[in-house]
Amino acid sequence: MVCKVCGAKAQVEMKSRGLALCREHYLDWFVKETDRAIRRHRMLLPGERVLVAVSGGKDSLALWDVLSRLGYQAVGLHIELGIGEYSRKSLEATQAFARERGLELLVVDLKEAYGFGVPELAGLSGRVACSACGLSKRYILNQVAVEEGFRVVATGHNLDDEAAVLFGNLLNPQEETLSRQGPVLPEKPGLAARVKPFYRFSEREVLSYTLLRGIRYLHEECPNAKGAKSLLYKEALNLVEKEMPGAKLRFLEGFLEKIKPRLDTGEEVALRECERCGYPTTGAVCAFCRMWDAVYRRAKKRKLLPEEARFRPRVEPLRAG
Numbered sequence: 001m002v003c004k005v006c007g008a009k010a011q012v013e014m015k016s017r018g019l020a021l022c023r024e025h026y027l028d029w030f031v032k033e034t035d036r037a038i039r040r041h042r043m044l045l046p047g048e049r050v051l052v053a054v055s056g057g058k059d060s061l062a063l064w065d066v067l068s069r070l071g072y073q074a075v076g077l078h079i080e081l082g083i084g085e086y087s088r089k090s091l092e093a094t095q096a097f098a099r100e101r102g103l104e105l106l107v108v109d110l111k112e113a114y115g116f117g118v119p120e121l122a123g124l125s126g127r128v129a130c131s132a133c134g135l136s137k138r139y140i141l142n143q144v145a146v147e148e149g150f151r152v153v154a155t156g157h158n159l160d161d162e163a164a165v166l167f168g169n170l171l172n173p174q175e176e177t178l179s180r181q182g183p184v185l186p187e188k189p190g191l192a193a194r195v196k197p198f199y200r201f202s203e204r205e206v207l208s209y210t211l212l213r214g215i216r217y218l219h220e221e222c223p224n225a226k227g228a229k230s231l232l233y234k235e236a237l238n239l240v241e242k243e244m245p246g247a248k249l250r251f252l253e254g255f256l257e258k259i260k261p262r263l264d265t266g267e268e269v270a271l272r273e274c275e276r277c278g279y280p281t282t283g284a285v286c287a288f289c290r291m292w293d294a295v296y297r298r299a300k301k302r303k304l305l306p307e308e309a310r311f312r313p314r315v316e317p318l319r320a321g
Contacts, residue, residue, distance in 0.1 A: 012208045016246035023212050030209045034066045034197050041184050043195035044152060049073040051150040051192070053141055054105075056093035056218040058210040059156030063198055065215060067154065068103060074154075077144055077317065079137055080109040082117015086223055093218045106148070106317035108140055113315040114292060115305060118224065124295040124304075129224040132291065139288040143279065144317050145192035152193040160203040162196070163248040164233040166255055179263040182256055188271070190280040200249060277313035289313055 001010045003022035010020035021029055038044050052067060054060040054076040067074040078094045081087050091107070098105035111117040121136070122129040145153045162181070169177050187193035198206060210217060225231065240247045271280040276289035285293075292311045299305040 011212060012205075014205065016202070016241070016249065026208065027212055030201070030205070031066055031069055033200070035070055037183065037197050037200055038070075038195075041195070043154075043184055043193075043197060044072060047071050047073065048152070049075065049150060051106075051141070051145045051148070051153045052076050053137075053153060053155045054078050054094050054097075055156075056090035056097075057156075058215070058217045059158055059198060059203075059206050061093070061097050061156075061215050061217050062206050062210045062213070063154060063156040064097070064103065065101075065213060066209075067197070068101065074103065075150070076103060076105045077141060078105060078107050079140055080107060080111070081133060081137075082109075082111040083119065083223065086218075086220060087117070089218050089220065093216065096216065104319070106144060106319060108144065108315050108317050110136060110140075114311070115309070116295065116299070120304075121295060122224075124298045125291050126294070127291070130228055133224065135288055135291060139279075139286075140315060142192055143277075143314065146190060146279075147314075148317070150192055151187060152195055154195050154197060156198055156206075157196040158198045158201050158203050158206050159248055159252060160234055160237070161230075162199050163237050163252050164230045166252060167233045167237060168229060175263055176269070179260065182260065188280065190271075190273075190278075199252070202248065279313075 001013055001020050002008065003010045003025055004020055005025040006022060008022045011023045012026045013020040019029075044050055050067060050072050052060065052064045052074050054064055055078070064074055064076055076094065076098055078091060080091055094105065097103070110121075116124065118129055118133045118136075121132045125132045127135075141153050144150075162183075166178075166181055169181060183196045183199040185194040201209075237248055237251075269282060271282060272284075273279070274281045274286040274289055275284050276293070277286065279286060279288075281287070289311070292313070296305060296309060296311045300307055300309065
């Protein structure tokens with residue numbers, strides 16, 4: 001197997017793309033493909049300051065690396081979730097990456113900010129851990145972006161992630177959810193734009209970039225992910241991909257190009273300011289504030305918090321690098 005650019009020994013073979021590349025040309029291809037995705041969907045302005053959600057895993061660190069190489073003012077935001085040893089290692093990997101490259105890193109500690117990490121939050125909220133965690137991360141990412149002056153938040157979601165979400169949404173179809181799926185969620189008053197520059201890369205392709213670039217990342221999966229439906233969807237799609245290389249990319253892009261446009265009715269969901277925090281929501285109080293208000297009520301009943309404790313939505317990120 002030889003590189004299709006220079007004829008040297010190939011390091012990465014991509015059957016779904018009919019492509020094999022050596023280390024040098026794979027790294028170059030990966031960065032250029034990311035740039036094409038950004039330009040194609042007008043995700044970012046040239047040299048723009050962008051907030052990158054970084055967990056310490058391969059996808060988010062690879063994205064931070066590529067955006068920096070492309071000339072964007074990429075600032076990382078890490079949310080310390082309080083999931084024991086996993087969270088400690090995640091923070092260490094993120095801090096090491098930022099320190100080695102001289103990149104700016106913001107950190108929000110969930111337990112320090114609100115009194116509880118994800119394990120306690122799940123027990124007190126009545127939600128499964130992934131649901132409570134996901135809601136908190138989305139809110140904090142947006143709040144920090146808006147209050148720190150970022151127009152856009154970038155996440156490391158890859159093709160496997162996006163195809164699995166689409167598969168799940170089609171099994172349990174809701175038009176509003178399907179209409180929101182895509183590589184870009186535009187900004188609105190009080191809501192930063194969300195972009196996914198890696199949406200066309202498979203998990204294996206991102207991993208190959210990370211390894212060839214020598215990025216040290218956290219290899220462990222979140223312990224709360226065990227039993228998640230998304231893992232089942234990924235496994236099913238991997239079986240199809242094995243027999244039909246390129247199926248996942250065709251599945252996702254076929255939806256984005258041919259089906260999603262038909263779901264766009266042009267009607268905007270009416271948003272109002274949350275009575276508790278002031279951020280956009282469809283009801284009187286946003287889901288984040290409702291969840292944490294309930295957590296505080298239950299925590300006080302169980303004597304985990306003093307009676308005078310009050311939930312305050314806003315957080316101040318720490319500058320860690």
